[in-house]
Amino acid sequence: MGQLDGLVAAKLAQRKEQGTFRSLTTSTSLSTGSEGQVDFTSNDYLGFARSEELKRRISEAEKQFSEVGVGSTGSRLLTGNSTLAEQVEKQVAAFHHAETALIFNSGYDANVGLYSSLGRVVKYIVYDELIHASVHDGMRLSRAELKPFRHNDVESLRSVLSELHGAAVVAVESVYSMDGDLAPLKELVAVCTEFNADIIVDEAHAVGLFGEGRGRVSELGLENEVYARLVTFSKALGCHGAAVLCNDNLRQFLVNHARSLIFSTFTSNHSLISVKCAYDMLSCIDFNKLNISYLIDLFNQSIKEVSDVRVIGGESPILGVIVPGNAEVRAVAAAMQNDGFDVRPIVSPTVPKGTERIRICLHEFNTEAEVKGLIVSLQNAMAHVF
Ligand SMILES: Cc1ncc(COP(=O)(O)O)c(C=O)c1O
Numbered sequence: 029m030g031q032l033d034g035l036v037a038a039k040l041a042q043r044k045e046q047g048t049f050r051s052l053t054t055s056t057s058l059s060t061g062s063e064g065q066v067d068f069t070s071n072d073y074l075g076f077a078r079s080e081e082l083k084r085r086i087s088e089a090e091k092q093f094s095e096v097g098v099g100s101t102g103s104r105l106l107t108g109n110s111t112l113a114e115q116v117e118k119q120v121a122a123f124h125h126a127e128t129a130l131i132f133n134s135g136y137d138a139n140v141g142l143y144s145s146l147g148r149v150v151k152y153i154v155y156d157e158l159i160h161a162s163v164h165d166g167m168r169l170s171r172a173e174l175k176p177f178r179h180n181d182v183e184s185l186r187s188v189l190s191e192l193h194g195a196a197v198v199a200v201e202s203v204y205s206m207d208g209d210l211a212p213l214k215e216l217v218a219v220c221t222e223f224n225a226d227i228i229v230d231e232a233h234a235v236g237l238f239g240e241g242r243g244r245v246s247e248l249g250l251e252n253e254v255y256a257r258l259v260t261f262s263k264a265l266g267c268h269g270a271a272v273l274c275n276d277n278l279r280q281f282l283v284n285h286a287r288s289l290i291f292s293t294f295t296s297n298h299s300l301i302s303v304k305c306a307y308d309m310l311s312c313i314d315f316n317k318l319n320i321s322y323l324i325d326l327f328n329q330s331i332k333e334v335s336d337v338r339v340i341g342g343e344s345p346i347l348g349v350i351v352p353g354n355a356e357v358r359a360v361a362a363a364m365q366n367d368g369f370d371v372r373p374i375v376s377p378t379v380p381k382g383t384e385r386i387r388i389c390l391h392e393f394n395t396e397a398e399v400k401g402l403i404v405s406l407q408n409a410m411a412h413v414f
Pocket residue numbers: 134135136137139160162201205230232233260261262269270
């Protein structure tokens with residue numbers, strides 16, 4: 029053996045020393061969360077990933093599509109394309125009021141493909157400082173100049189754009205995955221229009237929750253003002269994969285230039301069928317009858333009664349309770365897990381030092397009693413640790 033394994037071990041030891049070591053945990057059952065705990069952490073906002081109805085719909089549809097094979101057998105450009113894939117893309121585009129959709133194997137792949145390829149035709153990529161890691165990885169593969177602006181700060185975007193001389197694309201999320209706050213999309217779009225820049229909106233955490241499931245861009249009627257949107261099937265839809273919603277021009281460009289699409293075997297047919305069924309189910313939801321907004325309000329009201337806690341988010345099911353310090357946030361999470369609540373600590377450097385947090389995701393299937401119990405548990409854990 030060469031030196032590599034020693035170097036790998038040293039890197040791991042460094043992480044342990046810094047308190048940033050990551051390890052895998054196993055969820056034993058979806059209906060109960062990790063090891064029987066109540067799920068306050070997964071992205072399964074609507075409970076689709078554990079839905080018996082969705083499972084039933086998928087097995088029925090598998091019979092209907094019995095002529096399709098298991099795997100797609102190749103890249104989309106070689107043998108991987110199918111009428112099923114094109115049918116699902118049409119369904120996704122129609123649902124989100126978009127001209128076309130192009131499916132990628134994951135949201136990560138979609139962002140990497142999108143920014144790495146577009147970043148070779150624009151001079152600048154301007155991005156919100158809290159944009160998702162997948163956008164960062166795509167940007168790094170591009171040749172564009174990268175310009176951050178302050179999180180959700182319209183004036184900061186204006187000031188960055190005012191200094192550029194050349195084509196720019198602006199990258200934002202509509203609901204931020206770590207802070208759970210909402211981007212001021214209308215204002216951001218207006219500034220982009222003023223400076224002749226194009227904006228792309230990542231709706232990973234908005235799909236299924238805002239705009240009758242269509243996302244915040246649709247909710248605000250901005251479909252024609254944004255250049256492209258990313259929707260993922262992996263969060264509220266309970267499946268896997270993602271789509272870029274765009275015009276036919278960009279779709280063709282991505283088919284020609286997005287390397288994460290070109291050089292990867294396309295998603296399985298089972299996955300496509302699952303996405304089709306999840307969208308069928310999403311279209312049937314009566315959003316006025318959902319419980320999740322009530323649970324968000326309940327959490328926001330109840331947490332106010334807990335002294336000395338700082339909460340971020342509050343407008344979406346993603347909420348963060350700030351517990352400064354990696355060791356401290358881990359201790360609070362461990363105590364809450366001990367009480368039966370599956371919550372995870374988010375440590376630095378994933379989030380800036382001093383803003384370490386317990387990230388809480390509320391779900392349609394959580395109950396009022398569970399949310400109240402979670403807050404009592406948090407209060408006790410904080411009192412114990414501080
Ligand atoms: C904002 C955002 N974009 C993209 C992704 C990647 O999506 P996927 O999990 O489908 O790869 C995520 C998931 O963590 C996300 O939070």
